[in-house]
Amino acid sequence: MSETHTTLSLELKHLLIETLELEDIAPGDIDPDAPLFGEGLGLDSIDALELGLALQKRFGIKLDAEAEETRRHFANLNALQALVEARRAN
Amino acid sequence: MTFIPLDQAPWRRPLCKSTQSLIKPWATPTTLIERVDAWRRWLDGRPAGKWLLCQRQPEAFCAALVALWESGRIAVLPTDDRPETLARVIKEVDGTLPDTPEASQNPLPPPLAPSPAAVAVVIYTSGSTGDPVRLTKRFDQLDAELAAHAALWPLAGTAVISQVSHQHIYGLLVGILHPLCAGVPFCDDASRYPEALAARLEEAGRAGLKAVVVSSPAQLSRLPEHLPWTEQAAPCRVFSSGAPLSASDARHAECLLRAPVIEIYGSTETGGIAHRRQAHDNAWQPLPGVHLLLEDERMKVRSPFLEKPEAWWHQPDRVLPTANGFKLLGRADRLVKVAGKRVSLTHIEGLLVEAPEMVEARCVDLGRDDGRLGAIIAVHHDVMPHDHLTRRALIHRLRSRLAPHMEPVAIPRYWRCVDAMPSNNLGKLDRGLIKRLFADLDDNRMPRWLGEQRSGADICTLTLEVPERLIYLEGHFEEYPLVPGVVMVQWAIELARESFGLQGDFQGLERLKFQRPLQPGIRFTLELTRRGDGIAFAFESSEGRHCAGRVRLQSRDGTGAPHG
Numbered sequence: 001m002s003e004t005h006t007t008l009s010l011e012l013k014h015l016l017i018e019t020l021e022l023e024d025i026a027p028g029d030i031d032p033d034a035p036l037f038g039e040g041l042g043l044d045s046i047d048a049l050e051l052g053l054a055l056q057k058r059f060g061i062k063l064d065a066e067a068e069e070t071r072r073h074f075a076n077l078n079a080l081q082a083l084v085e086a087r088r089a090n
Numbered sequence: 091m092t093f094i095p096l097d098q099a100p101w102r103r104p105l106c107k108s109t110q111s112l113i114k115p116w117a118t119p120t121t122l123i124e125r126v127d128a129w130r131r132w133l134d135g136r137p138a139g140k141w142l143l144c145q146r147q148p149e150a151f152c153a154a155l156v157a158l159w160e161s162g163r164i165a166v167l168p169t170d171d172r173p174e175t176l177a178r179v180i181k182e183v184d185g186t187l188p189d190t191p192e193a194s195q196n197p198l199p200p201p202l203a204p205s206p207a208a209v210a211v212v213i214y215t216s217g218s219t220g221d222p223v224r225l226t227k228r229f230d231q232l233d234a235e236l237a238a239h240a241a242l243w244p245l246a247g248t249a250v251i252s253q254v255s256h257q258h259i260y261g262l263l264v265g266i267l268h269p270l271c272a273g274v275p276f277c278d279d280a281s282r283y284p285e286a287l288a289a290r291l292e293e294a295g296r297a298g299l300k301a302v303v304v305s306s307p308a309q310l311s312r313l314p315e316h317l318p319w320t321e322q323a324a325p326c327r328v329f330s331s332g333a334p335l336s337a338s339d340a341r342h343a344e345c346l347l348r349a350p351v352i353e354i355y356g357s358t359e360t361g362g363i364a365h366r367r368q369a370h371d372n373a374w375q376p377l378p379g380v381h382l383l384l385e386d387e388r389m390k391v392r393s394p395f396l397e398k399p400e401a402w403w404h405q406p407d408r409v410l411p412t413a414n415g416f417k418l419l420g421r422a423d424r425l426v427k428v429a430g431k432r433v434s435l436t437h438i439e440g441l442l443v444e445a446p447e448m449v450e451a452r453c454v455d456l457g458r459d460d461g462r463l464g465a466i467i468a469v470h471h472d473v474m475p476h477d478h479l480t481r482r483a484l485i486h487r488l489r490s491r492l493a494p495h496m497e498p499v500a501i502p503r504y505w506r507c508v509d510a511m512p513s514n515n516l517g518k519l520d521r522g523l524i525k526r527l528f529a530d531l532d533d534n535r536m537p538r539w540l541g542e543q544r545s546g547a548d549i550c551t552l553t554l555e556v557p558e559r560l561i562y563l564e565g566h567f568e569e570y571p572l573v574p575g576v577v578m579v580q581w582a583i584e585l586a587r588e589s590f591g592l593q594g595d596f597q598g599l600e601r602l603k604f605q606r607p608l609q610p611g612i613r614f615t616l617e618l619t620r621r622g623d624g625i626a627f628a629f630e631s632s633e634g635r636h637c638a639g640r641v642r643l644q645s646r647d648g649t650g651a652p653h654g
Contacts, residue, residue, distance in 0.1 A: 017559065021460065021531065023504060024482045026558050026610065042489055044498030045282075046429050046460075049312040052284065056314050065289030066280075 005081075012081055019054040020047050032077040040076075048074060060089030093240040093272050095233040097206045100271045101126065101156050111297040112249060115278035115290075117149035125150070127198055129157030132191030134199050139184035140164045140212060144171050144257065146279050151256055152266050154187050159210065160201035166212040167257045169222075169431075174494040178222070179214070206230040213259055215358035216425060216434045225358060226397065227259070234394035235263055235361045236271050238378045242365075243327060243352070245272035245302060249294040251325075252304040253282040254430070259358050260331045265304040275299070282309065288317040295323035303347070306332040308429040308461070311339040313346050324348035331356070332430020333461075334418060340368040355418065358432070360403060361395035364415065373415030384411040387419065426455040428463060429499040438465070438502065441492055447473045447484065450511050453502060454524050456531075464528055465502035466519070468511050475507055476632040478558065478611025504528055507613075509553060512541050534561040537581055540613070542589065548620040550589040554581075558610045572607040578637050582627035586618045586641075594624065594643025602639035 013027035016036075020043065034040040037048070051074065055061040061084065063070050073083040094100035101122060112118060141158055143165045145151035158165045168179045180186060204210065209226045217223040245268060252265030269276040280286045287303065294301040303325045310330055328347055331354040335343070343351050355374055356362040363382070364374035376382050383390040383402065389409045390402040408419035424435040435453040442451035442465065449468040456464045467488070475481035485505050492501050512523045530538040538555040545551070556573055563571040579599065586592050608614065614631035624643040629636040 021462070021503065023531070023558060024478075024485050026478060029482065038498070042486075042498065042501075044501075046308055046312075046499050049284070049309065053312055053314055056316055062316060063283075063285045065283075065285045068280075070283060070285065 008084065009077065009081055012077060012084065015054055015058060016041075016051070016077075019050050030077055032081070035076055036074055036080070055084070059084050059087075061087045092246070093237070093244070095236065095271060096159075096210070096267065097204050097229050097233060099160070099201070099203050100273060102201065103273055112275050112293060112299070115280065116249065116275045116293070117152065117277065118275045119273055122149065122153055122156070125153035126156045126160065128191045128193075129154050129187075130161055130201070131194040131196045131198060133157060133161050133163070134194070134196045137184045138163060140166045140182065142166045142168065142176070142179055142183045142186040144168050144176065145187075145189070146171075148252065148256055148266055148276055148278060150190070152270060152276075155211075155266075156270075158187075159204050161199070162202050162208075164209050164212060164226075167214075167262070169214050169257055170255075170497050172494055172496065175222075182212075182224070204229045206233065211262070213257075213262075213358060216432045216437065221437075223359075227361075228397075231361070231395050231397065231399075232263065232267060234379065234399075235377075236268055238362070238395075239264065239268050240272065241378060243302075245269060245274050247300060248272075248274050248302045248326060249290075249297070249299040250274060250276040250302045250304060251281050251287060251290045251294070252276060253287065253309050254304055254306050254332065259361060260354065260356070261304065263361070264329055264331070264354070284309070284312070284314050284317060288319065288323075291323040291325060292318070292320075295320075301325040303328040303349070305330050306430040307335045307339060308332070310335060310343040310351065311459075313343060315346060319346050319348065321348060327352060329354060331362075333427040335368070337368055337372065344369055357405065359396070360391055360393060360405060363391055363393070363405070366415070371414060373412045373417060375415045382416070384409055384416055388422070389416070426463070428461050431497060431500060433463070433496070433500040435463075438463070438492065438496070438500070441495055442467065442488060445488060445491055447487075452511065452519060456504065456524070456528055458531070460503075462503040463500070464504040464506065464524070466506045466508060466511065466524070466527060468508050471509075474509070474613070476613045477609070481505075481507065481555075481611060481613075504531060506538070506540060508540050510541065530557045534559055536584075537616075548590075550586075550618045552585060552589070552616045552618070553613070554616055555613045556608060556610045560610060563610055570607075570609075572609050575602075575604050575637065578608065578629055579627075579639065579641065582616060582618065582625065582629075582639075583641055583643075585616060586620070586625045586627070589618060590620050590625075592620070592625070592643060597624070597642035597644045600640040600642065602637075604637050606634055606636045608636045 013030045017025055037043045052063050073079050141163050143154055155165050166183050168175050206229050208229055210229045210232055211227050213225050214222045250269040254261040256262045256266045277290050281290050291301050328349050328351045330351055335353055340351050350367050352365055352367050354362050355364045362377050363380055364376050366374045380393040387408045389405045391405050392402050396403055406422045408422050410417045410419055426433055438453040439451045442448055447469045452466045454464045475484050489501055506527045511519055514520045526539050530536055538557050540553040542552040562574055562577045612631050614629055617628045619626040624641045626640045628638040
């Protein structure tokens with residue numbers, strides 16, 4: 001794994017924790033393959049809205065109008081990271 | 091197109107071509123009737139009575155609903171699709187509709203027109219004890235409310251974009267039934283996302299239709315600014331319901347969407363009660379036909395939308411009458427709204443105390459902008475979490491216990507594990523104590539306070555936790571974060587000032603000993619002893635002693651006595 005890849009992964013973990021106020025979760029607790037929503041990290045529909053806003057603010061990423069697409073990007077940390085790597089504007 | 095009430099089967103009106111330009115994900119009267127008939131064939135020969143209907147997609151939902159009505163059946167709408175919710179509702183129905191009807195060769199029976207006095211839907215809401223309350227709505231109740239909407243906010247020439255669930259009364263009436271009666275298109279479930287909302291607005295604009303958005307505070311307070319909210323695609327109206335919208339969110343949404351934001355206040359029992367547009371006035375005005383009696387902060391409602399239109403209904407919200415309407419002061423019982431969903435704190439507490447670990451549980455509305463709930467739990471000593479992993483595991487177990495019973499947003503997000511429920515001198519867990527328990531959420535410099543015990547006038551033992559998000563941990567050691575020694579000393583001084591009311595200025599440190607690193611997530615005690623010239627302190631946890639020492643304090647008048 002490259003260094004920038006690892007740095008981005010940690011940055012995203014911090015982004016999740018800060019944005020969603022996950023006070024019981026430390027970066028090390030977030031398994032990159034575990035689902036973020038439902039089981040796993042236990043995120044919900046409000047978190048999905050907050051996460052969309054945070055991605056725009058931090059990385060300039062604009063999500064698509066296709067809800068299925070959005071859900072796929074938010075499936076787990078790896079998927080989220082792939083989205084940021086492919087689409088980041090800053 | 092003109093408004094036709096439900097009891098005249100608006101879905102059977104002659105088709106008009108003007109709405110044909112909108113295709114999937116929009117539902118139009120043309121596409122709807124085929125699906126209704128497929129359901130009617132499927133239902134033919136099956137039991138009459140009440141049928142469970144839980145469908146995410148508005149068009150599929152609407153088709154099944156109309157088919158139930160045209161076959162003389164009643165639709166039973168569970169509030170969500172959680173397994174426990176469905177299991178409970180299934181016991182009360184005569185059948186459950188599958189996701190789609192299997193193709194059937196049954197001849198099509200003639201459609202029945204709904205009768206005004208017949209029950210149209212059964213819906214549920216949370217009662218103050220936490221038990222679900224079952225409510226029925228007749229066609230005349232629904233039609234009365236739809237007529238009020240049609241008079242105030244006619245839908246002719248519009249297309250409706252709903253962001254809220256139709257399994258609840260507001261989403262059902264405003265997002266599905268009103269467009270159905272007005273014969274205008276509505277769209278699919280994905281429009282609850284802001285990106286999809288922007289796309290639907292654009293499509294409606296291109297089709298020459300003005301959009302009406304049916305939304306909620308949860309969504310309107312989180313609208314991204316960067317989306318292409320254009321003048322051409324601006325909706326003509328935005329509805330918000332489920333909870334009051336803050337004045338700033340109302341302003342922001344009006345500005346971004348370039349449309350009036352109209353809030354509707356009501357409840358499952360009463361349907362709509364009042365409306366307001368905060369840009370004009372923050373007082374609520376009753377809906378047409380609704381009569382209100384406001385006395386002693388309480389409200390009584392008489393309305394054609396109620397099950398008994400002639401009787402006064404006691405609405406459990408506290409209100410303040412104003413010159414031109416009223417203001418809402420909050421619920422008078424232990425029900426709160428989280429993301430617009432009614433949640434019973436008593437219900438959550440009841441589920442939590444069933445956990446084997448639990449001694450006592452209190453669930454609280456923290457009044458934070460995010461709307462999330464907090465839980466204060468007293469657990470048995472042997473399962474009291476003492477570090478990050480044990481705390482996380484306990485909270486995970488408790489969350490899993492709640493998950494089958496409620497929607498994810500209703501599950502408390504902030505948990506505080508206490509040795510005993512903190513109480514004031516009246517024996518109550520008051521607002522001040524609740525504020526102190528959750529103070530670290532908004533102040534990332536302090537430890538998490540979980541209670542304190544006095545043994546005499548000069549000794550105080552505080553139970554604390556190191557928050558994982560403590561600001562001082564940042565950049566210390568990524569792999570092995572810990573609380574810097576200087577921070578521990580600072581905590582001892584600040585907390586002693588709070589506990590003993592000490593006023594003195596720092597003079598020096600004595601007998602300082604760091605014995606063990608203090609890591610995030612650790613639960614610890616801080617024993618503070620007031621001394622003649624300052625304080626002594628000791629940080630201890632299940633691992634042993636972390637740090638101890640003495641601080642000399644000089645009183646501000648220079649006399650040496652630090653007592654405040």
